[in-house]
Amino acid sequence: MHEMGIATSVLDAARNEAAKRLGSRVLKVGLRIGEWSGVDPESLRFCFEVLANGDGAPPPELEIEFLKRQNRCPICGNVFALESFQIECPRCGGAVTEPVSGDELELAFVELEEP
């Protein structure tokens, strides 16, 4: 629902990077989106394309790395993807495991074409 706002922030941040290098243009934007970030990647991609097409220049490509919700078991060190909200460690049965990924909403990289 709020993907338009997120897409605006992504484009602004990418263009800020381009603005630091005079005359450069954004070719590609890399995002990392977690399963529990509250953001739908496909909806975000749609909004991004709508916004990026607005200024006449060829729109940048959007690369999204989708990260599953993963927990780590402090007893045996096992890192596992959560299936059906089962937080118990599937290897040793440890009951208390801690989230290590899945909350991300990050601008990972920007690829720029420089003059």
Add this chain to the structure above:
Amino acid sequence: MTRVDVKQKVLSENDRLAGTLREKLAENGVYCPNFISSPGAGKTLLLERTLERMPRDARLAVLTGDIQTDNDAKRLARYGFPVRQISTGGSCHLDARMVERALGEWTIASLDYLFIENVGNLVCPASYDLGENDKIVILSVTEGEDKPLKYPATFARAGLVIINKIDLLPYVSFDLEQAKENVRKVHPSAEILEVSSSTGDGLTDWLAWLDTKHKSCQARRMDFATG
């Protein structure tokens, strides 16, 4: 072609503003809860019952967000405390800038509590830090007990989950134990309170919870003051 590793949060500007507000609140020992729920779960009525039970001279203020209308602000203003409506004009959540603007000339130092009622929505508010101490997520028994599983991002970030409208339990098919189990699936250490704003059940526990939180903010402020 040059690749620049940015590695920053997409909402870093929002987070920066939220961080500034959080610091100001902490320095002044203010407790700030951010109320999140689906529309109609009872955020406003719970706030009304809370304001009603606060001492007349309590140092508190309320910000309430909605897409349109100032109906909630009118309801909340009846209790004599300063209330401001944030009309988001279409946006489905509050962000830190809206909160900063709405605070305006209010002096944080003159407060013990700053209540923020978010826009009714279980998705987007989870992504936007407002500088609050806790996100308080309200789930009412007229909803499905699987809401925590459908909206894990919100419930996983909750400092407290309030199950509201428990007076209606005899009339609906809501499975209370299952609901609590679902909350714990997405947030194993979640604190849960059961409340009915209509009958007043559970409000004593809720007010005690608030008081404890406020006292710990005050204690931390003392730490600030003494360095």
